[in-house]
Amino acid sequence: MGKRLLWSLVLSSALSAIGAQAAEKTAIQVMHQGDPGFVAAYGKVAERFEAANPDVDVQFIYAPHDAYNEKFSAAVMAKQLPDVMELDAPFLANYVWSGYLQPIKPLIDKDLLDDMTESNIAQGTYPIDKDLYAIGLTDSSVVLYGNKKYLEAIGARIPKSVDDAWTREEFEGYLEKLSKLDGVKWPIDTFRGYGIKTEWITYAYGPILQSAGCDLIDRKAWKSEGTLDSDTCVDALAMMQKWVKNGWVVPQSAGTNQFFAQGNPAALALGGHWVYAEAAATMKDDIVVLPLPKFGAKGASPDGTWIWAITKTSAHPDISGKFISFLLKDKEFRTYVASQSGYPGLKSFAAESPLYAAGGPMAIAFEQASKTAVARPPHPAYPTITSAFMQAVDEVFNGGDPKEALTSAAKKIDQDIEDNDGYPPFGEEQ
Amino acid sequence: MAMQQAISSTSVRKAPARRHDRGRLMQEAAMLAPAVILLTLFLILPFLLSFWTAMTNQPLVPRPTPVRFVWFNNFIRIFQDDLFWTALWNVSRFTFWIIPAQCGLAFATALLLHQKLPFRNLLRGMFFLPAITSMVVVCVIWGTLFQYPTGPFNQILGFLSGGAIQPIDWLGDPQWAMFSLVLLSAWQAYGFQMIVYLAGLQGIPDELYDAAKIDGANVFRRFWHVTMPGLRPTHVFGLVITTIQAFKLYTQVAILTQGGPKSSTETVVHYMVRAGFEEQKMGYASAVSVILFVIVLVIALIQRQLLRRFDV
Numbered sequence: 001m002g003k004r005l006l007w008s009l010v011l012s013s014a015l016s017a018i019g020a021q022a023a024e025k026t027a028i029q030v031m032h033q034g035d036p037g038f039v040a041a042y043g044k045v046a047e048r049f050e051a052a053n054p055d056v057d058v059q060f061i062y063a064p065h066d067a068y069n070e071k072f073s074a075a076v077m078a079k080q081l082p083d084v085m086e087l088d089a090p091f092l093a094n095y096v097w098s099g100y101l102q103p104i105k106p107l108i109d110k111d112l113l114d115d116m117t118e119s120n121i122a123q124g125t126y127p128i129d130k131d132l133y134a135i136g137l138t139d140s141s142v143v144l145y146g147n148k149k150y151l152e153a154i155g156a157r158i159p160k161s162v163d164d165a166w167t168r169e170e171f172e173g174y175l176e177k178l179s180k181l182d183g184v185k186w187p188i189d190t191f192r193g194y195g196i197k198t199e200w201i202t203y204a205y206g207p208i209l210q211s212a213g214c215d216l217i218d219r220k221a222w223k224s225e226g227t228l229d230s231d232t233c234v235d236a237l238a239m240m241q242k243w244v245k246n247g248w249v250v251p252q253s254a255g256t257n258q259f260f261a262q263g264n265p266a267a268l269a270l271g272g273h274w275v276y277a278e279a280a281a282t283m284k285d286d287i288v289v290l291p292l293p294k295f296g297a298k299g300a301s302p303d304g305t306w307i308w309a310i311t312k313t314s315a316h317p318d319i320s321g322k323f324i325s326f327l328l329k330d331k332e333f334r335t336y337v338a339s340q341s342g343y344p345g346l347k348s349f350a351a352e353s354p355l356y357a358a359g360g361p362m363a364i365a366f367e368q369a370s371k372t373a374v375a376r377p378p379h380p381a382y383p384t385i386t387s388a389f390m391q392a393v394d395e396v397f398n399g400g401d402p403k404e405a406l407t408s409a410a411k412k413i414d415q416d417i418e419d420n421d422g423y424p425p426f427g428e429e430q
Numbered sequence: 431m432a433m434q435q436a437i438s439s440t441s442v443r444k445a446p447a448r449r450h451d452r453g454r455l456m457q458e459a460a461m462l463a464p465a466v467i468l469l470t471l472f473l474i475l476p477f478l479l480s481f482w483t484a485m486t487n488q489p490l491v492p493r494p495t496p497v498r499f500v501w502f503n504n505f506i507r508i509f510q511d512d513l514f515w516t517a518l519w520n521v522s523r524f525t526f527w528i529i530p531a532q533c534g535l536a537f538a539t540a541l542l543l544h545q546k547l548p549f550r551n552l553l554r555g556m557f558f559l560p561a562i563t564s565m566v567v568v569c570v571i572w573g574t575l576f577q578y579p580t581g582p583f584n585q586i587l588g589f590l591s592g593g594a595i596q597p598i599d600w601l602g603d604p605q606w607a608m609f610s611l612v613l614l615s616a617w618q619a620y621g622f623q624m625i626v627y628l629a630g631l632q633g634i635p636d637e638l639y640d641a642a643k644i645d646g647a648n649v650f651r652r653f654w655h656v657t658m659p660g661l662r663p664t665h666v667f668g669l670v671i672t673t674i675q676a677f678k679l680y681t682q683v684a685i686l687t688q689g690g691p692k693s694s695t696e697t698v699v700h701y702m703v704r705a706g707f708e709e710q711k712m713g714y715a716s717a718v719s720v721i722l723f724v725i726v727l728v729i730a731l732i733q734r735q736l737l738r739r740f741d742v
Contacts, residue, residue, distance in 0.1 A: 399692060
């Protein structure tokens with residue numbers, strides 16, 4: 001009986017091998033995230049790619065946004081890395097340092113490489129060997145959206161460019177005035193509704209700390225104690241805590257659309273560029289786009305988004321590169337991304353996006369990329385850096401002591417770096 | 431229990447007598463083998479491995495830096511981490527609340543459904559339904575019910591109190607978040623304890639009630655002097671099961687609160703999963719699991735003593 005079982009196993013595996021051969025297609029796996037609209041768009045690009053390359057079969061592996069890194073870790077452990085993968089830019093250093101990705105330059109069409117904007121190159125570059133490991137059609141930013149009606153009612157100054165952004169005093173003064181204005185339930189929505197364990201926290205609130213004059217980690221010594229728990233950072237986080245305490249910020253449980261919800265209960269919104277499409281659709285001309293306020297001597301804004309890379313284990317790096325090039329050039333895909341207020345990461349795509357062109361409603365957002373953008377720390381310890389910071393922000397927003405919360409976050413980050421012997425060559429070179 | 435002892439002792443006694451019978455011995459070994467192999471592979475080995483891993487700085491995924499033996503460093507760090515103590519405190523708080531809530535609810539419904547009601551079995555099925563519904567589904571539904579400020583719970587409270595009760599931020603207020611999880615968890619899981627209680631109630635011989643009646647005991651006295659003593663082992667069993675379940679609180683937290691707000695719903699298991707998968711520190715997470723194991727073991731041992739005392 002045992003023999004019969006064995007034979008049937010051998011036979012079936014042989015049959016499936018023949019079946020695979022009969023198809024004569026090279027399969028590449030593409031791991032990605034995205035909302036349903038983007039998932040559908042990727043599927044259509046793959047169909048067109050397969051039509052152009054009949055011998056290739058593109059297989060998608062969807063991993064939900066919030067559990068993406070966990071799912072990726074599972075793939076690593078199972079030794080089943082995809083060929084092509086989408087990744088969130090700040091995690092690039094960790095992936096490259098761990099040895100999962102290969103340099104992408106030789107595999108991508110040259111005209112695309114020449115077409116990349118500076119911040120797009122920056123988000124895909126590993127700081128140690130300065131090589132490019134990932135490329136995207138888009139980048140990202142966060143701006144301050146304002147409800148024109150309310151801002152006019154309190155006589156607020158409307159900045160025309162990044163250079164004359166609101167100062168901290170102006171901003172807090174306006175928040176206070178807005179809080180007393182009829183119709184305004186909350187002066188500002190900072191999209192706490194995204195949750196307390198999401199990259200949004202580090203992405204959007206980190207620049208407030210940087211603008212105030214500190215950072216999540218010292219980017220030369222790669223040490224967090226003395227930086228994240230410095231008085232400047234403590235003061236900046238205490239400032240945000242005050243906004244929450246005063247009832248100026250939309251609470252987490254009130255959802256994520258209070259700025260453009262019916263009746264416009266929120267007057268301002270510290271929101272990603274992707275909010276524009278939705279907000280503009282419901283608020284029409286009432287929306288005004290402002291640069292992020294200056295909380296200290298200089299402005300700071302976030303950048304980095306989900307970009308495409310090719311794994312080291314890929315058996316078909318050339319086809320993978322071809323697919324990424326195809327995706328970034330695909331006309332219909334670009335039209336879709338532009339309709340979602342996609343933030344240009346290619347010069348040609350910027351030209352196709354009137355939203356971000358000079359005079360366009362989101363021009364200020366694009367201006368921020370060159371003037372104030374600060375990348376999240378490109379260090380392999382980033383998973384711990386962001387996790388520790390999220391923890392601290394949740395603690396502080398709910399009444400915890402900012403000094404205590406940031407001290408414990410800084411300690412956690414430094415411990416992780418220590419545990420990994422400083423993630424060489426990081427500590428050594430810089 | 432007594433039965434089992436009898437069976438095992440006879441087989442032990444018989445084995446040496448038939449030592450010459452090798453065929454029989456082989457047969458026994460072969461029959462035991464699947465269980466032994468599976469238990470070793472999936473229970474004992476992982477268990478020993480986690481003890482071993484707890485003393486290293488093993489990352490979740492392979493890394494260029496070497497894995498080192500760090501002895502008890504992970505444990506020391508865990509004990510120095512305020513968040514761990516918060517998590518432990520939260521789980522204890524949760525357990526303290528959920529035992530009366532869940533067992534009380536289960537006991538009450540069991541008493542009700544033990545009566546000779548019409549459609550009794552249908553009702554039993556209905557009350558048991560939440561227990562077999564996936565916790566994930568329950569969480570998603572209750573997440574909507576808890577919504578602030580306009581969720582159904584707040585609407586009902588506002589309506590019943592004529593607007594006197596302000597909307598409660600069930601999951602977003604550190605004062606309320608854990609309590610909300612207790613409500614949800616008790617509702618989801620009480621069906622199991624209810625079935626246990628029903629079985630317990632059915633196990634009390636009718637003669638005792640008849641005798642009590644003849645002695646002139648009223649309903650309340652019959653409940654206090656017949657039902658309650660008869661259910662003593664059931665109560666203790668419920669206590670043990672609920673405590674162990676409560677210490678493993680995770681799903682509700684992962685879906686609804688992610689440990690927040692202000693770490694008010696952080697639990698030991700959630701803390702462990704975060705360390706292991708978010709921060710990719712497998713060694714550290716293993717150390718947490720070992721600590722959790724010891725805690726649950728101690729509780730189980732204490733409760734075993736209780737069981738003995740009540741002669742279960």
